[in-house]
Amino acid sequence: MLLQMINASTPQETAWLLGPYAYLIIPVPFSLETSWALVSNPDLERLSMVELAMEYEPRQEIWWQVSQKHLDAFQQVLETIYRRNLLVWLWEEQSDHMRSLYGDGVELKIFIDDMIGKIRNWGFATHEQQSRCLAALLPVIAAKAPAEEERRILSVAEKDPDAALRQLESLALRRKPA
Known part of the structure; x- marks a missing residue:
């Protein structure tokens, strides 16, 4: 169900949802054989793993809100x-x-x-x-x-x-x- 939510999100909402994670691998629902989707964080996909580790800072404010869509x-x-x-x-x-x-x-x-x-x-x-x-x-x-x-x-x-x-x-x- 997470994949449906991500597909309904804008790139900015996807970035907010993934927060500090550059990538998320999730199962594709209803696939006959288990297949996986790789979701990239649009804000972080350009960074290397070292840069990600150095740049990470937890957010203090609310960073994700579930909308009707x-x-x-x-x-x-x-x-x-x-x-x-x-x-x-x-x-x-x-x-x-x-x-x-x-x-x-x-x-x-x-x-x-x-x-x-x-x-x-x-x-x-x-x-x-x-x-x-x-x-x-x-x-x-x-x-x-x-x-x-x-x-x-x-x-x-x-x-x-x-x-x-x-x-x-x-x-x-x-x-x-x-």
Whole structure:
């Protein structure tokens, strides 16, 4: 994730981040085989090791501040991790329904992406709300069952997502075969 932050930084911000370090070697995320990126400190890359050692002086003032663009660089990575974890969790918790979808030829990663988009549009903003909503809807989706009650609940979910989740989960429990 550090590489994404550095890629989102200006040369001056990279220099501030690296501080007294002339170079930083970090792993490249999601590479099939471990590969490494060499990041140079723009302020120090022209100096030799001896010059670096002689010129080093710790800064007394705050020298690095995380900005919104740095946080935004992490968002894509965090979202990828969330969706992967959600897929694994659904396989563990609702394997029958996931097998049913998979057996119908549904590309599960695309299914998760599409459903998260819909769930966000219904007003479920947090990852926890999205996960709970998908878990409550999965049995109906997998069974291709009519979902009139779910549609009614989802139509007003934006006003009170937590109440809608409780209703969806209660409905899913009532429909669960004994």
